[in-house]
Amino acid sequence: MRRLLATMLTLLAMVATPAAAQQPGTLISAVPMQDTPPGVQAWQVRYWTANQNGALFQVTGIVAAPMEAIPARPRRVIAWTHGAWGVAEKCAPSISPNFFAATAGIDAVRQGYVVVAPDYIGLGNPTMHPILVGPDTANSVLDAVRATRQIPGAAAGSSFAVWGESQGGHAALWTAIAARSYAPDLTLVATAAAAPPTDLAANLRDGSDKNARALLLSFTLHSWSTLYGFSMDKIASRTNQGIIRRLAENNCISLEKKPKFGMILGVLTIVRATKNKDIAKIEPWGSFARANSVDAARVSGPLLIAQSSNDTIIAPAVTRKFAKAVCRRGAKLRWIDMTGGHVDAARESAQETISWIGARFDGLPEPNDCRRV
Structure with a gap:
């Protein structure tokens, strides 16, 4: 009954006025998913976003929330930014039967978070995916958070963290760059990037x-x-x-x-x-x-970076150079050293990352690992 009520409320919420119907961040649809992990409710979503030139796109993703009664206060939100799945429309994570198994960010739902996992522009929708194009990707992430707030059953608040791995680490860092100017209606409390491409030419x-x-x-x-x-x-x-x-x-x-x-x-x-x-x-x-590499001086904090010394895809020296640049400007940085492979970066650091994100929502003092970077 609770799921049926949430679906009805979502459909009512999507009756947007014509003037607002195609605004970036507007939810187009939210279809409840049937096969979800225990304790998790989820929706396949479609929403509007815009690229850096203002062109509008319908894009897709998944929103997951605890299977509980709607709380008195809005839930904390984590935008999960996925690693590389490809550039073709068919490569969208949201249409993969392995989405939940492959998405480390879903672990946070069991701790009470709403997790929104955008596909980005061009995955799951018929246009070319602008892989590693920072502003376009950041916009699609921020608009996903906005759209999530329009799903009554998710009960999502306006404060959010962004957490990503590999290509998604690049997306997370660019989201931190763009958040204040593109989405002043949202509050970014923390950014976490596992094995992120930062200097694109060097990473490639x-x-x-x-x-x-x-x-x-x-x-x-x-x-x-x-x-x-x-x-x-x-x-x-x-x-x-x-x-x-x-x-x-x-x-x-x-x-x-x-x-x-x-x-x-x-x-x-x-x-x-x-x-x-x-x-x-x-x-x-x-x-x-x-132009689409990450400028350390533009990434707002709080910031966590997780990197394995044995990563064969994202060169550890490139990530460490970026981290040192963050520290040189006087910012605090949480640094997690790992020893696993590239594909394990988010899973290996998940427990520490979710704990660190929770502390940022709680307003606790930031740790600083700059001396050991």
């Missing part, structure tokens, strides 16, 4: 797993060339450009399945083709990578 160049590096580079090249018309001629031959396009259009990252033979061959070809290519030195790729 310095990861020790050359196969993963080639696949991520292919996703990025295809996305940026499609969206912005950047030529790949100085990076790859026309034949290899076709391989890059097929890798990006046909493949999603899945930890549950072995890669297809064609994907393996394509990746090995791109490894060879881009062996001595550094996009930092090739325009307009270099300038765009720098």
Whole structure:
């Protein structure tokens, strides 16, 4: 009965006035999900967002909340920003049967949080995904938090934390940069990033797993060339450009399945083709990578970074260099050292991260690990 009532209230809440119907952050639909973890209620959502140029997009995601009576006070919110799943529409986390198993942020629901997990622009919706494009991604995250507040059963407040892994770490840091100007109606209390790309050219160049590096580079090249018309001629031959396009259009990252033979061959070809290519030195790729890298001086606190010394995809030295830049400007930083692999970054640091986020909501003094970064 409680779920039926929440669904009815959600449908009533979505009868927006025509003038507001397409405003960024407006909820379009929230469909209750049936297969959810014990104690968790969830909705597949669709909402409006805008990119940095003001173009409007319908985008998707999942909102999860405790399966409890609506509390007297609004619930605390965590925006979970996912790592790389691909750049094709079919790669949206929200349509994956493995969403809950693959989403470390869901652990926070059991501690009373509402968790909103946006797909970002272009995943689950028919446009190219602007992978690692900071402002566009940040807008979609902030608008997801706004949309979540329009689901009565979620009972979400206006204060939120953002927590992400890998590509989602980049998204979390950019959300911290954009929050105050783009969404002054929300209050960001904490930002947590596990294995985040920060200097994009360095991250695409310095990861020790050359196969993963080639696949991520292919996703990025295809996305940026499609969206912005950047030529790949100085990076790859026309034949290899076709391989890059097929890798990006046909493949999603899945930890549950072995890669297809064609994907393996394509990746090995791109490894060879881009062996001595550094996009930092090739325009307009270099300038765009720098513009979408994370400027430590612009990231507002409180801030937590978790990084494994054994990460083969996000070079630990690049993340540590960013952390040192944060500390040099006098900001406090919570730093978590880990020893697992890249794909375990958020899971390995989840307990400490959720505890740290809770302390920020409680207004407790921030710890500072800058001396040991």
